[in-house]
Amino acid sequence: MTTTADRAGVVAAPRASGKGSREGKGVATTAHIALIVWSLLVILPLLWTLLSSFKSTQEVLGNPLSLPHKLRFSNYANAWTTAGIGRYFLNTVIVVGSSLVLVMILGAMCAYVLARFTFPGNRLIYYSMLAGLTFPVFLAIVPLFFVLKNLALLNTLPGLIITYVAFALPFTVFFLHAFFKALPGEVYEAAQIDGAGEWRSFFSVMLPMARPGMASVAIFNFLGLWNQFLLPVALNTNSNNYVLSQGMASFASQAGYAVDFGALFAAVVITVAPVLVVYIIFQRQLQVSVTAGGVK
Amino acid sequence: MTITQDVVTEGGPKRSARRRRRPLTFDRVSFMVVFLGLPLAVFVIFVVSPFVQALWYSLTDWSGFSSGMNFVGFDNYVKLFHDDIFLKAVRNNIELAIVVPLVTIVLALTLATLVTIGGSGTGTVRGLRNSGFYRIVSFFPYVIPAIVIGLIWAQVFTPASGILDAVLSKIGLHQFENYAWLGDARTAMPASMFVMIWGFVGFYMVLFIAAIRGIDPEVFEAARIDGAGRFRTAVFLTLPLIRDNVQTAYIYLGIAALDAFVYMQALNPGGGPQNSTLVMPQQLFTTAFSKGQFGYSTAMGVILAAVTMLFALLVFLVNALTGGRERKVRR
Numbered sequence: 210m211t212t213t214a215d216r217a218g219v220v221a222a223p224r225a226s227g228k229g230s231r232e233g234k235g236v237a238t239t240a241h242i243a244l245i246v247w248s249l250l251v252i253l254p255l256l257w258t259l260l261s262s263f264k265s266t267q268e269v270l271g272n273p274l275s276l277p278h279k280l281r282f283s284n285y286a287n288a289w290t291t292a293g294i295g296r297y298f299l300n301t302v303i304v305v306g307s308s309l310v311l312v313m314i315l316g317a318m319c320a321y322v323l324a325r326f327t328f329p330g331n332r333l334i335y336y337s338m339l340a341g342l343t344f345p346v347f348l349a350i351v352p353l354f355f356v357l358k359n360l361a362l363l364n365t366l367p368g369l370i371i372t373y374v375a376f377a378l379p380f381t382v383f384f385l386h387a388f389f390k391a392l393p394g395e396v397y398e399a400a401q402i403d404g405a406g407e408w409r410s411f412f413s414v415m416l417p418m419a420r421p422g423m424a425s426v427a428i429f430n431f432l433g434l435w436n437q438f439l440l441p442v443a444l445n446t447n448s449n450n451y452v453l454s455q456g457m458a459s460f461a462s463q464a465g466y467a468v469d470f471g472a473l474f475a476a477v478v479i480t481v482a483p484v485l486v487v488y489i490i491f492q493r494q495l496q497v498s499v500t501a502g503g504v505k
Numbered sequence: 506m507t508i509t510q511d512v513v514t515e516g517g518p519k520r521s522a523r524r525r526r527r528p529l530t531f532d533r534v535s536f537m538v539v540f541l542g543l544p545l546a547v548f549v550i551f552v553v554s555p556f557v558q559a560l561w562y563s564l565t566d567w568s569g570f571s572s573g574m575n576f577v578g579f580d581n582y583v584k585l586f587h588d589d590i591f592l593k594a595v596r597n598n599i600e601l602a603i604v605v606p607l608v609t610i611v612l613a614l615t616l617a618t619l620v621t622i623g624g625s626g627t628g629t630v631r632g633l634r635n636s637g638f639y640r641i642v643s644f645f646p647y648v649i650p651a652i653v654i655g656l657i658w659a660q661v662f663t664p665a666s667g668i669l670d671a672v673l674s675k676i677g678l679h680q681f682e683n684y685a686w687l688g689d690a691r692t693a694m695p696a697s698m699f700v701m702i703w704g705f706v707g708f709y710m711v712l713f714i715a716a717i718r719g720i721d722p723e724v725f726e727a728a729r730i731d732g733a734g735r736f737r738t739a740v741f742l743t744l745p746l747i748r749d750n751v752q753t754a755y756i757y758l759g760i761a762a763l764d765a766f767v768y769m770q771a772l773n774p775g776g777g778p779q780n781s782t783l784v785m786p787q788q789l790f791t792t793a794f795s796k797g798q799f800g801y802s803t804a805m806g807v808i809l810a811a812v813t814m815l816f817a818l819l820v821f822l823v824n825a826l827t828g829g830r831e832r833k834v835r836r
Contacts (some may be wrong), residue, residue, distance in 0.1 A: 236735060237633060240623030244639040247616060251645050251707070254661050258666050263659075273671040319544035334545065339719060341552050345764060345813055347786045348806035349555035351793050352562060355569075356555055375551030406532035411540070433553045436765045439786075443794065455651045462654050462774060470666075477656060480766070481649050488648045492641050495648075499708065500715030 262474035269470040284471035297456035308373035316381030324389035341379040364447040388422035425498035562803040569799035574575035581804035606758035617713035655771020662686040689780040716747040
């Protein structure tokens with residue numbers, strides 16, 4: 210049932226048969242046109258955003274199709290400092306970075322135990338994690354608010370980090386469970402015979418072997434956490450602690466009145482550009498991860 | 506606590522017997538406590554307990570900050586079924602859950618098919634040249650945070666300063682010169698749906714490309730030899746073979762459409778003209794954090810969860826009834 214990225218068995222056969230027929234060329238041309246149209250639909254709004262980020266507010270409100278008169282890098286400075294994007298960026302790096310590291314460690318540990326040890330309640334824990342994956346976060350959000358409040362973690366970065374970890378945990382465990390299950394038992398045996406305890410077996414033997422799986426999950430988790438919106442909006446209302454996504458939302462809703470549209474577009478570019486650049490560099494690995502993880 | 510290793514080795518009966526009951530050394534005890542206990546504690550405190558509490562709160566009239574809380578039974582639910590605004594939000598969500606997955610999957614499947622079997626050639630079915638470029642570009646939206654996708658398109662849709670109206674009037678459609686796509690109750694919902702679909706298609710296209718490439722090429726060869734054209738191959742061969750992937754995609758997309766909070770919050774924070782784009786999560790959020798009706802809003806959360814489960818069940822049911830099980834066995 211699981212169809213993973215099968216790089217070898219591509220439909221595209223080697224170019225053996227030479228020239229195609231006229232009918233085949235026609236199909237290929239139509240296909241190219243359709244795909245180009247879609248690509249333009251993706252690129253043009255982004256390109257327009259980039260151009261607008263160099264415009265003054267008057268220019269933005271004037272003619273949307275015109276090019277900027279001069280490249281106003283001041284928009285970027287304004288977005289970074291005045292609108293607080295720099296601060297939100299830093300918060301996001303702290304929150305996403307810490308939660309990513311934590312959820313990878315905790316998730317790997319939990320998945321390892323669930324996959325390779327039998328004990329009463331094993332299945333129950335695994336299935337309750339699966340259930341946690343399907344329930345909408347919205348059902349939990351109000352009680353969660355008070356859980357954090359009672360622990361004095363509301364509106365703090367550590368509170369946000371631990372919540373991110375908790376909600377990314379089921380997916381991480383679910384994904385890595387299969388990986389640890391597939392690892393050969395002999396290696397573990399060998400480690401045990403060589404005198405390694407459970408801790409050492411995990412950190413020096415099993416964890417390194419699960420590296421490909423860890424990389425895929427880490428990519429997924431990174432994008433998911435970077436994208437997170439509901440949790441910070443509900444649980445992190447101190448504007449000093451805003452993360453990028455909620456900072457962007459609040460900046461955009463203010464911009465409706467105070468209006469620095471150039472800076473707004475610049476803020477969008479600041480948010481999108483780093484991830485987009487990283488994506489273009491690592492796009493092959495990312496697409497492999499997506500196909501390995503998503504087609505379940 | 507007894508810890509038994511899952512992996513049984515061929516070490517003779519004596520050794521496996523010893524393996525079954527291990528001595529409780531500090532190493533093993535601390536290992537289980539930390540490796541299982543720590544993640545579970547986090548999961549139970551921050552995920553399980555809020556879900557369970559929500560069920561209880563939904564049966565009370567709790568306002569959140571007052572200490573008083575009365576058990577009101579199913580009053581909140583009865584009230585919800587007479588709450589016109591909430592019912593409107595439910596209808597909008599259902600509309601989203603029908604249209605967004607359907608369009609996204611059809612579009613993603615079409616594009617994936619074009620990439621994988623759109624190449625020229627008569628003998629073998631082959632992929633399109635330079636398809637890597639299309640894949641990379643189509644996938645862009647997946648790495649852009651949803652809130653930013655919403656904000657970009659909100660600007661694109663803005664009358665006068667947005668690029669959409671400018672382009673439309675440039676090509677002669679002057680009736681759209683100052684048209685507020687998100688401000689008109691007729692177009693606000695379709696425009697919002699478009700934004701969500703724009704954000705989703707590339708990801709599912711990549712998934713389907715992988716699924717199609719996972720099919721044995723000989724199957725395509727055989728179909729070709731039997732004289733099936735590309736369209737017939739795609740509809741009657743590819744689609745049935747990857748139907749499990751389509752089902753999974755349908756469920757993911759449906760859940761995303763039932764949420765839709767981020768997109769709607771970016772496009773029309775107030776719920777749109779005449780609540781035309783209001784969704785359940787938005788209404789829940791306002792009811793809880795602006796109006797302070799926590800009991801009532803958790804009841805909305807329960808309804809949302811129920812609708813989500815119902816949706817997933819429906820997708821499974823439809824897939825099974827149209828022969829999903831049977832095909833899998835044959836494969």
